[in-house]
Amino acid sequence: MTLEHKYVEGSPEAPVLLLLHGTGGSPDDLLGLARELSPDAAVLAPFGPVSEHGAARWFRRLAEGVFDHEDVIKRANQLADFVLEAREKYGLGDRRLVAVGFSNGANIAAAVTLLRPEVVREAALFAAMSPVPEPPSHDLSGSRVFLANGEHDPMAPLASTEELIGLLRERGADVVTQRHRGGHQITPDGVRAAVKWFTP
Numbered sequence: 001m002t003l004e005h006k007y008v009e010g011s012p013e014a015p016v017l018l019l020l021h022g023t024g025g026s027p028d029d030l031l032g033l034a035r036e037l038s039p040d041a042a043v044l045a046p047f048g049p050v051s052e053h054g055a056a057r058w059f060r061r062l063a064e065g066v067f068d069h070e071d072v073i074k075r076a077n078q079l080a081d082f083v084l085e086a087r088e089k090y091g092l093g094d095r096r097l098v099a100v101g102f103s104n105g106a107n108i109a110a111a112v113t114l115l116r117p118e119v120v121r122e123a124a125l126f127a128a129m130s131p132v133p134e135p136p137s138h139d140l141s142g143s144r145v146f147l148a149n150g151e152h153d154p155m156a157p158l159a160s161t162e163e164l165i166g167l168l169r170e171r172g173a174d175v176v177t178q179r180h181r182g183g184h185q186i187t188p189d190g191v192r193a194a195v196k197w198f199t200p
Contacts, residue, residue, distance in 0.1 A: 003046040003082045007090060010042035015096040018083060018120070019045040020105030022127075024055035030100055036191055037100065037124070037198045044086050044097075048104070050075065058108035065129075065155065072111050072131050079108060080116035098198065099123040102186060103155065107131040110145075110164055113173075117143055124194045126186045127153060129160035130167065141172035146197040148178040148190035155184045 006027040010016070015038055019030040027045030034043050048056035050071075059075040060068040086092065099120045101109035106128035112120045114135040124146045145168055149161045168175050178193040 001082065001085055001089065002078060003049055005044065005046035005082075005086075007045075007086070008043040009090075010038075011040035012095075014038055014040040014042065015098055016042045016044055016092055018097060018099040018109070019043060020058065020079075020099060020101035020109050021045075021048065021056070022101075022103030022105050023048075023052065023057050025102070025105070026056070030102060030105075033100060033186065033191060033194075037098075037195055042090075042092070042095075044083070044090075046079070046082060048108075049078065057104050059104075059111075059131075065157075065160075067107075067131060069132055072108070073115065076108060076111035076115045076131075080112050080119040083112075083119050097122070101128070102126045103128075103184065111135075113140070113143060113145060114138065114167060114171075124148075124198065126190060126194075127156045127184050128164060129156040130164040135167060137171060139172055140168060143168070143171075143173040144176075144197075145173050146176045146178070146194055148180065148186070148193060150180050150182040150184060150187075152182065153184045 021029040048058045050057040060071040099109035106125035109123045111131040122144045180187045
């Protein structure tokens, strides 16, 4: 497998959750959120492959909030290929898969959603911003995306979040948003909104 990861089996009837941690995080960070969304889901939780001063990330950045877009594209394809490998290795077949990401993890999930929609069709993104400035014009009419963002988030400014929402909707994705008055965090209201979105 191309990425170090954790895999937890779930009920065969339940979805698979692809958990994508934030900068400096680990595969265990979002397990509680995963159980809120789907208690019986299988969990596929890779480690971010990029080290920034020892902190695990999904792609390089040139400065705070300034992404290395070439690396974003490279790493999004790496993650998409990993998901396809995992489907085969763990016998997941065509089970529903939902990417769940926070911060840097949400950004790489957004990138895969835009760049490789055949791999990730559903994503729950917490504190996400636009990861690539001019993604290809893929048809995302089969994609569902949930975004929860803080109105006072210095790390994921709402202008960049709105840019991401526009890119998704222009390509036909079904987008649901939740706003809170906080900053760079996952809030209880955001989780409740995500649970509602998760079970359409």
